[in-house]
Amino acid sequence: MDDDSRAARWEQRTEIPLFVAALVFLAVYATRVLATDLPVFWRHLSTYLLLALWAVSAVDYAVHWRLSGQGLRFVPTHVLHTLVLVLPLLRPLRIVPLYEAVQHRSGQPRLSLYARVISYAGLSALLLGFAGALAVYQVERGKPGTTMHTFGDAVWWAASTLSTVGYGDVVPVTFFGRLIAMVMMTGGLALLGAVTGSFSSWLMRSFSREGDERPPGR
Amino acid sequence: MDDDSRAARWEQRTEIPLFVAALVFLAVYATRVLATDLPVFWRHLSTYLLLALWAVSAVDYAVHWRLSGQGLRFVPTHVLHTLVLVLPLLRPLRIVPLYEAVQHRSGQPRLSLYARVISYAGLSALLLGFAGALAVYQVERGKPGTTMHTFGDAVWWAASTLSTVGYGDVVPVTFFGRLIAMVMMTGGLALLGAVTGSFSSWLMRSFSREGDERPPGR
Amino acid sequence: MDDDSRAARWEQRTEIPLFVAALVFLAVYATRVLATDLPVFWRHLSTYLLLALWAVSAVDYAVHWRLSGQGLRFVPTHVLHTLVLVLPLLRPLRIVPLYEAVQHRSGQPRLSLYARVISYAGLSALLLGFAGALAVYQVERGKPGTTMHTFGDAVWWAASTLSTVGYGDVVPVTFFGRLIAMVMMTGGLALLGAVTGSFSSWLMRSFSREGDERPPGR
Amino acid sequence: MDDDSRAARWEQRTEIPLFVAALVFLAVYATRVLATDLPVFWRHLSTYLLLALWAVSAVDYAVHWRLSGQGLRFVPTHVLHTLVLVLPLLRPLRIVPLYEAVQHRSGQPRLSLYARVISYAGLSALLLGFAGALAVYQVERGKPGTTMHTFGDAVWWAASTLSTVGYGDVVPVTFFGRLIAMVMMTGGLALLGAVTGSFSSWLMRSFSREGDERPPGR
Known part of the structure; x- marks a missing residue:
């Protein structure tokens, strides 16, 4: 099995979890910002949750890089992935390609x-x-x-x-x-x-x- | 007679009344907003008139939907129609396609x-x-x-x-x-x-x- | 001699005078606006001058219309000409096509x-x-x-x-x-x-x- | 050797020095503007440096003009060069074509x-x-x-x-x-x-x- 198909398989399997993770990230962040009177316990919990979700994103990025076998050429050719890693708040933008992948799999005409x-x-x-x-x-x-x-x-x-x-x-x-x-x-x-x-x-x-x-x- | 031609016939017959309805809607709304010292009677009348004109629009939308035979696919493929139903103030935008239809029928070169x-x-x-x-x-x-x-x-x-x-x-x-x-x-x-x-x-x-x-x- | 060539001859002959008239119009208007302490005599003179220059523009428009032989179709097909007649301050915009015509005649490559x-x-x-x-x-x-x-x-x-x-x-x-x-x-x-x-x-x-x-x- | 190849040779040789000069120009100017408490000696030095760097730019422009053999046609066909001479602060914009030339020479795919x-x-x-x-x-x-x-x-x-x-x-x-x-x-x-x-x-x-x-x- 070559790298390309392994990368494709990885993407296929992580699609739905990453989609959910992106939505949870945005929801947790929104709660944190808008609910100013959050008790300290929930405040800390949301911090750890955001960090954990960011770590998931970092792992996915690392696996993608590894499977691509492109070395440093990976960064300029995956601008959206890289941007999303640096600015975690842009993560929900990944919903767009995921939405396309889901629609594609469900067999609906594009x-x-x-x-x-x-x-x-x-x-x-x-x-x-x-x-x-x-x-x-x-x-x-x-x-x-x-x-x-x-x-x-x-x-x-x-x-x-x-x-x-x-x-x-x-x-x-x-x-x-x-x-x-x-x-x-x-x-x-x-x-x-x-x-x-x-x-x-x-x-x-x-x-x-x-x-x-x-x-x-x- | 198939659905397409019935939809076309419906559109052909309702063109002019809908054009007039759209103009009346905008005129009544403008009067209501700009004439602040309107007597109560006229105020109520204009409200009923706006509601009636909106109902006309809703009936036209429903008939179009029915005749199209597209089910839920109708909504994303008729964005302008749907938008106009939700935001009745945008109704006059329908003047544009109507104008084209009128010009087309009168045989003038496009x-x-x-x-x-x-x-x-x-x-x-x-x-x-x-x-x-x-x-x-x-x-x-x-x-x-x-x-x-x-x-x-x-x-x-x-x-x-x-x-x-x-x-x-x-x-x-x-x-x-x-x-x-x-x-x-x-x-x-x-x-x-x-x-x-x-x-x-x-x-x-x-x-x-x-x-x-x-x-x-x- | 057909209408087209007569229109072309008219345009060829009036090019330079209209170019000068447009520049004078802008210059007179600018003087009128910026020189606030203009004596009454010069103030009146500039008014008459602006009116005269506008009349030149109107005559040119009328001749163009007549020579085109298009009737009412002339107005929508000569938007720039019409706009310039209504809003005389936009007249210098006519410099652009005139500049092209001059460059064309002088034989320079476009x-x-x-x-x-x-x-x-x-x-x-x-x-x-x-x-x-x-x-x-x-x-x-x-x-x-x-x-x-x-x-x-x-x-x-x-x-x-x-x-x-x-x-x-x-x-x-x-x-x-x-x-x-x-x-x-x-x-x-x-x-x-x-x-x-x-x-x-x-x-x-x-x-x-x-x-x-x-x-x-x- | 014709003019074209001499112009190309000139450009090839002056590329790197001009690139460095543009960066130094921007850096010196930035220092001058942002460091308000610069001693008089450094203030004067930076002025002379900026003038010298501008002179380099002017010499390069003159040589280009001469080698092009185009006479007055040179100015409209080298808009970026001319703009950079008049507004020396735009000089770093020349980095862009230089970057391309460097990348081209290094044999990397464009x-x-x-x-x-x-x-x-x-x-x-x-x-x-x-x-x-x-x-x-x-x-x-x-x-x-x-x-x-x-x-x-x-x-x-x-x-x-x-x-x-x-x-x-x-x-x-x-x-x-x-x-x-x-x-x-x-x-x-x-x-x-x-x-x-x-x-x-x-x-x-x-x-x-x-x-x-x-x-x-x-």
């Missing part, structure tokens, strides 16, 4: 490329926005000069950032809040690129199809 | 693909902006801390949101106002995608045409 | 499509920004609550609007100022579309070229 | 076109943002009414400008600060164009590939 890109951009925006709002809210809450008083403010800020609207009525003022914001701006640019790119590509395709249907003399 | 996309994006922006400004103005008006004092402020906010400029001099501060704003930001992204995508596609086309006209040796 | 689009988008942005800053400054100057104290503020606002950045430190507060701003936002979207579209198209082209250079077996 | 565009856009954004933040910070620091109190504020402003988000919580207020900001807005637009364009082109390509793999009857 959506067209442009429909997939639009729906992935939408899902990614929702997950990135929710995780980013949580992270920034945790960092900014109660800091002097902050304009982010409630979690609703944080979500509002996240939406205006990802869409590159940027009202500026709610903005992060701390170093780490701004660092997370910069990651989200990059995400907003990528989303814009995905939406406009897929729209353009869909247009091109329908245009050439329309051209085919017409008599060539026209 | 515009080129890119001209249609640009004009649809423009019409959608106008309708989305007007409906969004109405809805946000209704929600925000008179709330503590609001910066949206007149309907003109609401329209100005809508324009700066849809174009993703986002000055931030006028912003919604309530939960529902921000919810509507998020829908409009998504609209702004889609508009940007439509404009840039169609422009790119038009460029590509004129470029390949230019290439064809030159001698191949160049 | 730039590639994408280079032309980028340079037109750049020129249009400069002209639109300058004209828009002038118009908004004239409307907003000295109004209560304005944040636009100098012409420099107006230019800064125009740049942040056309690039869709929209800081919001300087914003129009009057009805007409906001109306002009909405026109400029539309311009900003179109510019973004031009830049991203031409870049995408250039990429596509270099990509297919690269593919051609490789052996087909790859 | 990345795909879209991967290169994305990575160049990313590198350019980082360099443009850092250089722009330095320049604006130097100009704005300590001016009356400024909102840019620390270099962190300047970097935050640069990120929100390049991504066209534009919160407006930190904005330049001086003439030169706004001038630099306008250059950076143009950069932000170009970046958006690069990202969306390359994404669109990648989508198109994978789409046509997918179409090829399917049986033609579908």
Whole structure:
């Protein structure tokens, strides 16, 4: 059995557990941030749970690296995996490829490329926005000069950032809040690129199809 | 007679009434929001009228679903129809396909693909902006801390949101106002995608045409 | 002699005078707005001059319409001409096609499509920004609550609007100022579309070229 | 030996020194701006160093012009070179083509076109943002009414400008600060164009590939 098929088998077996782990991670983190009056015991428990879930992610990354047999070439060719390891809050973004794998196995016909890109951009925006709002809210809450008083403010800020609207009525003022914001701006640019790119590509395709249907003399 | 042709016949017959219903809906809603000193009788009448027009929309949706014979697959494949049912204020967006159908029947030559996309994006922006400004103005008006004092402020906010400029001099501060704003930001992204995508596609086309006209040796 | 060649001859003869007229129009308008202490005589003279230059534009439009022999179809197919007639401040945008015509006649090789689009988008942005800053400054100057104290503020606002950045430190507060701003936002979207579209198209082209250079077996 | 090969030889020999010079330029400039309590001797030394490095750049530009044998056509066809000469802070942008040349010589396989565009856009954004933040910070620091109190504020402003988000919580207020900001807005637009364009082109390509793999009857 060669490396490729072993990597495929590993991915097939760990799909569902990793999917569940990603959802649990986001839920535990959200609870931790939003439930400010959590008793100390639960507070500690959630910390250990987050660490354990991160360790699961690290093990999966290591196994993938090992089975790929690519050495250092693995890092630049698996950007999403690596990003997710460094910034564990982005882990739920892995839901997207997992969702595709599940749908693929269940034998349902795949959506067209442009429909997939639009729906992935939408899902990614929702997950990135929710995780980013949580992270920034945790960092900014109660800091002097902050304009982010409630979690609703944080979500509002996240939406205006990802869409590159940027009202500026709610903005992060701390170093780490701004660092997370910069990651989200990059995400907003990528989303814009995905939406406009897929729209353009869909247009091109329908245009050439329309051209085919017409008599060539026209 | 198969399902497809019955669906087509239904659409053909309900086109004009639905077009009128959509315009009346927007007009009644606008009157309700902008005429603050409406007598109680007219206030109640407009409520019933809006409900009745929404019911018309729901019946049309149900008939479409039934005639399509697609079961639950109908919802993801008719995104615009579904969205319009949930958010009745977006109903006027249905004017766009209706306009195309009317133009098609009247035998006029269709515009080129890119001209249609640009004009649809423009019409959608106008309708989305007007409906969004109405809805946000209704929600925000008179709330503590609001910066949206007149309907003109609401329209100005809508324009700066849809174009993703986002000055931030006028912003919604309530939960529902921000919810509507998020829908409009998504609209702004889609508009940007439509404009840039169609422009790119038009460029590509004129470029390949230019290439064809030159001698191949160049 | 058919209509087409007469229209072409008309355009060829009026090119240079219209180019000069557009430049004079912008210069007179700029002087009028920026030189606030202009004596009454010069103030009146500049008004008459602007009216006369607008009349020249109207005559050119009428002749074009007549020679085209298209009837009412002329308006939707000559969007730039019509826009320039309604909003005389956009007249300098006509410099762009005139520049092309002059370059064409002088026998210089034309730039590639994408280079032309980028340079037109750049020129249009400069002209639109300058004209828009002038118009908004004239409307907003000295109004209560304005944040636009100098012409420099107006230019800064125009740049942040056309690039869709929209800081919001300087914003129009009057009805007409906001109306002009909405026109400029539309311009900003179109510019973004031009830049991203031409870049995408250039990429596509270099990509297919690269593919051609490789052996087909790859 | 013709001009082309001499130009190529010149470029090959000056590559590494120019790369080092660009890095030193940025480092010296950053030190000068950020270390406000630099002794007078070091302050003068850094000025002379910056001038010397600029002179190196000017000599390289002159030699390129001479060897190209293009006369005045050289300026419009070498936009990046010219821009870098006028605005020496953009010099590090030359790192991008140098990086490509180095990678090319070392015999490594080139990345795909879209991967290169994305990575160049990313590198350019980082360099443009850092250089722009330095320049604006130097100009704005300590001016009356400024909102840019620390270099962190300047970097935050640069990120929100390049991504066209534009919160407006930190904005330049001086003439030169706004001038630099306008250059950076143009950069932000170009970046958006690069990202969306390359994404669109990648989508198109994978789409046509997918179409090829399917049986033609579908």
